[in-house]
Amino acid sequence: MEKLVSSRVNKQSVPESYVFPPEKRPGDVAVRTCNSIPVIDLGGSDQAEVIEQILRACEEYGFFQLVNHGVPEKSINDMMGVAMEFFEMPVEERAKLYSEDPSQVVRVKASIRYDNEDVHYWRENLRHPSHPVEKFINLWPEKPSRYRDVAATYSVEVRGVALRILELICEGLGLERDYFGDELSSTQVLSINHYPKCPDPSLTWGLQQHCDPNIITLLLQGEVSGLQVFKDGEWMGVEALPNAYVVNLGQQMQIISNGRLKSVKHRVATNSTAARTTVVAFIYPDKDSIIAPAPTLVDVKSSPLYRAFRFQEFVNTYTDISDDKETTLKHFKL
Ligand code: OGA
Numbered sequence: 001m002e003k004l005v006s007s008r009v010n011k012q013s014v015p016e017s018y019v020f021p022p023e024k025r026p027g028d029v030a031v032r033t034c035n036s037i038p039v040i041d042l043g044g045s046d047q048a049e050v051i052e053q054i055l056r057a058c059e060e061y062g063f064f065q066l067v068n069h070g071v072p073e074k075s076i077n078d079m080m081g082v083a084m085e086f087f088e089m090p091v092e093e094r095a096k097l098y099s100e101d102p103s104q105v106v107r108v109k110a111s112i113r114y115d116n117e118d119v120h121y122w123r124e125n126l127r128h129p130s131h132p133v134e135k136f137i138n139l140w141p142e143k144p145s146r147y148r149d150v151a152a153t154y155s156v157e158v159r160g161v162a163l164r165i166l167e168l169i170c171e172g173l174g175l176e177r178d179y180f181g182d183e184l185s186s187t188q189v190l191s192i193n194h195y196p197k198c199p200d201p202s203l204t205w206g207l208q209q210h211c212d213p214n215i216i217t218l219l220l221q222g223e224v225s226g227l228q229v230f231k232d233g234e235w236m237g238v239e240a241l242p243n244a245y246v247v248n249l250g251q252q253m254q255i256i257s258n259g260r261l262k263s264v265k266h267r268v269a270t271n272s273t274a275a276r277t278t279v280v281a282f283i284y285p286d287k288d289s290i291i292a293p294a295p296t297l298v299d300v301k302s303s304p305l306y307r308a309f310r311f312q313e314f315v316n317t318y319t320d321i322s323d324d325k326e327t328t329l330k331h332f333k334l
């Protein structure tokens with residue numbers, strides 16, 4: 001239980017096992033949040049314009065915020081509410097679901113890989129599959145009592161937005177609309193991060209820099225910012241916009257688009273004034289699906305940058321401990 005960082009929140013200082021060596025610490029430098037990632041209005045009437053904005057954001061930033069996405073504010077508030085309640089329960093409740101075994105379907109984990117890392121991250125996490133809902137709902141947490149109902153509704157709604165964005169990306173790239181409609185998006189994972197208030201945010205991280213290994217990610221960051229995105233050699237803070245999704249591309253999208261769209265590294269800083277809870281929906285390919293640059297995006301002018309592989313091979317190669325995004329991708333480069 002002491003592995004769960006919320007059991008340590010009453011500490012006046014950051015425990016040593018969470019303190020990064022000086023050259024890897026956040027330090028006191030504030031990152032800029034002005035000039036941040038593009039904000040795109042999905043409710044805009046000019047669809048061609050929306051597609052162009054999405055494509056440009058995916059090429060230049062690998063990230064954007066989405067407003068007017070159609071998910072009711074109530075669903076978002078309910079989901080954020082049960083997510084926060086889950087981490088406000090006594091730590092003993094969460095400890096029952098704690099596991100270090102990634103094959104455990106529903107699990108709570110601490111940091112990134114508590115038993116295999118040199119320094120720990122200031123984070124707890126709950127994750128479980130969420131599509132199709134009927135297949136997994138009976139395995140989801142029973143507490144808070146509204147969790148299953150709320151997460152079921154939310155999972156269906158967030159999936160709708162994710163698939164819609166994928167269709168728009170396809171239109172923009174000139175792929176068939178449903179290119180991602182089947183096995184390339186068949187797995188969905190709901191992942192809830194909790195970063196308790198931290199006595200000294202200059203010493204530790206919420207999450208190390210990483211690229212998501214999936215197709216596309218939709219994140220709710222509530223009212224507390226902390227996410228930082230790498231752009232033109234600098235880290236940029238992502239402003240917390242109420243009810244907006246922070247959307248970013250996973251590495252499979254970079255590969256399928258043959259490098260045209262970017263999967264960009266990001267990280268999370270902690271903060272000393274408020275706990276932060278984020279609700280993340282990851283869309284993944286089926287383990288057996290074949291990932292490769294889309295044939296129509298490869299021609300004499302742009303030869304394929306990546307080889308074809310089964311997604312399981314990527315999963316076996318990806319390591320969430322490394323902070324270098326090329327570590328995994330280099331195995332798939334041509
Ligand atoms: C992630 C992630 C960011 C955040 O879970 O992959 O990047 O702000 N989360 O919680």
Ligand code: NI
Pocket residue numbers: 210211212266
């Ligand atoms: Ni991420």
